[in-house]
Amino acid sequence: MKFTSLVPLTFLALTGASPCSQGPSDSTVTITPEQIIAIAPKSESCDGAVDFVSECGTAEQAAPAVSEAFTKYGLTNKAEQAAVLGLMAMESGEFRYNKNHWPEPGTVGKGTRNMQSVDFNKLYAASILEIADEFAKVQDQPGPVLDLLLQDPVLDYGSGAWFLTTQCNETVRSGLQNNGEEGWKAFITGCVVTEADEARRGYWSSAVTALGA
Ligand SMILES: *[C@@H]1O[C@H](CO)[C@@H](O)[C@H](O)[C@H]1NC(C)=O
Numbered sequence: 001m002k003f004t005s006l007v008p009l010t011f012l013a014l015t016g017a018s019p020c021s022q023g024p025s026d027s028t029v030t031i032t033p034e035q036i037i038a039i040a041p042k043s044e045s046c047d048g049a050v051d052f053v054s055e056c057g058t059a060e061q062a063a064p065a066v067s068e069a070f071t072k073y074g075l076t077n078k079a080e081q082a083a084v085l086g087l088m089a090m091e092s093g094e095f096r097y098n099k100n101h102w103p104e105p106g107t108v109g110k111g112t113r114n115m116q117s118v119d120f121n122k123l124y125a126a127s128i129l130e131i132a133d134e135f136a137k138v139q140d141q142p143g144p145v146l147d148l149l150l151q152d153p154v155l156d157y158g159s160g161a162w163f164l165t166t167q168c169n170e171t172v173r174s175g176l177q178n179n180g181e182e183g184w185k186a187f188i189t190g191c192v193v194t195e196a197d198e199a200r201r202g203y204w205s206s207a208v209t210a211l212g213a
Contacts, residue, residue, distance in 0.1 A: 099150075108146075
């Protein structure tokens with residue numbers, strides 16, 4: 001009789017959620033496939049993928065996963081979203097990869113769409129209650145920890161939002177929100193700790209335009 005009781009419960013949950021509001025609340029983030037394609041044009045299709053083809057993600061796959069992750073981490077500010085999406089597009093080769101391969105043979109356990117280091121992936125995986133039991137069994141094995149994160153697209157595409165919201169401080173975040181390119185540079189050089197070069201700046205700039213940030 002589980003099924004019959006589930007229906008009215010679901011109905012109540014849906015109707016009870018929004019008696020005074022229209023549609024999703026302000027904290028629900030929606031990133032569209034069109035926005036993803038504007039940032040990472042290759043993600044329109046995986047037809048042209050030639051290597052590590054099974055890792056390739058399309059904008060159709062990325063958009064709902066990114067949206068759910070941004071919502072989950074409360075990443076509602078468009079300038080912050082643009083910084084995260086630009087970084088992911090750059091790091092994942094426009095969503096073609098979620099494991100590190102270069103320089104060859106790549107670093108085992110480095111990956112997700114944010115192409116995070118082994119240490120960050122361990123921290124990230126440890127923070128997710130849904131995979132706690134599986135994580136406990138493999139926590140000192142970088143490859144299996146990454147595989148665990150890649151099983152769920154929301155975790156795979158959510159690493160960038162996790163990173164910004166848990167590993168960068170308020171100064172970096174308010175800089176992103178308020179200081180345009182200077183704020184972006186401080187995020188890349190101070191928190192991501194890599195070079196704010198032209199290629200990276202290009203993805204960020206496309207993301208700012210695509211999101212209207
Ligand atoms: C915030 O992080 C940045 C980048 O790591 C660092 O330069 C800055 O000193 C930090 N600010 C505070 C208040 O901790």
